[in-house]
Amino acid sequence: LLVLVLHVTEIPQALISILYHAWNPIAAGGGFAGATMAAAMRYGLARGVFSNESGLGSAPIAAAAARTDDPVRQALVSMTQTFIDTLVVCTMTALVILTATSWTQGIGAAQLTSASFGETLGHTGELIVTLSIALFAYSTLIGWNYYGEKAIEYLMGPRAIVHYRVVFVGVVLIGATSRLEFVWNVSDLMNGLMAIPNLIGLVLLGKIIKQETVRYFGGQELLTRPPAIKGG
Secondary structure, three states, rough: HHHHHHHHHHHHHHHHHHHHHOOOOOHEEEEHHHHHHHHHHHHHOOOOOOHOOOOOOOHHHHHHHOOOHHHHHHHHHHHHHHHHHHHHHHHHHHHHHOOOOOOHHOOOOHHHHHHHHHHHHHHHHHHHHHHHHHHHHHHHHHHHHHHHHHHHHHHHHOOOHHHHHHHHHHHHHHHHHOHHHHHHHHHHHHHHHHHHHHHHHHHHHHHHHHHHHHHHEEEEEEEEOOOOOOOO
C-alpha cells in the first residue's frame, strides 16, 4: 500500500495498460491464431484457483470449524476470501509491479515482485517481500496440513493422522528441493483433481444451496437449528 501511495500518479496508467493489453485486437488476434489465448486461460485459471481456492472444496473444511449458528452466514463470510485474495491482494501486487520499471528489464517472475518493491523502498522493500513470502508459505503449510488431517480422519479414522503427518513432512521436503516448474505442475494437477469431484457435488447439491439461500435472505430461521459448532 505504501508503494502504491508513493506511485499514486502512475496507477491510472497501469490500469489502462492492463485493460489495453487484455482487449487489444492485435493481442487477441495473435491469441486466436496460436496457443497464446489457451496458455493465458490455462495459467490464469490455475493461478486464480491457487490464490483463492475457489471450487476446490478445501476452504469449507476451515469454515466448518467456525463458531456459527447458520451455515449460510458462514458461507457468505467465506466468500469474501476470493475477493480479498484475488481482487485486492493480487491486484495491488500487479499495480506495484506495473508502476515500477523492473518488469521491463527481463527479470524472472519469481524475483519480479521483490525487485519492484526494492525499486521504491530499497533493500528494506526486498526484505519485507522475503519475510512476507516466508510467513505466507508457513501459514499455507499449516492450513493444508489441517485440511489433510481432517480428510484422513474422516476416511481412515484418528489413528491414521500420525502417519499422514509423516507423509506430509516428506512431501514438503520433496517440494522444497524440486524444480519450480515441477512443483507448479504437480500443484495444478492436484488442484484439478480436487476441483472435479467438488464441482460435481456442487451441481448435485444445487437445489439445497438454492433453498438455503432463499431461506436465509427471506429472514426465515432454520427448521432444525443445530447447536453452534465450536472451533478447534
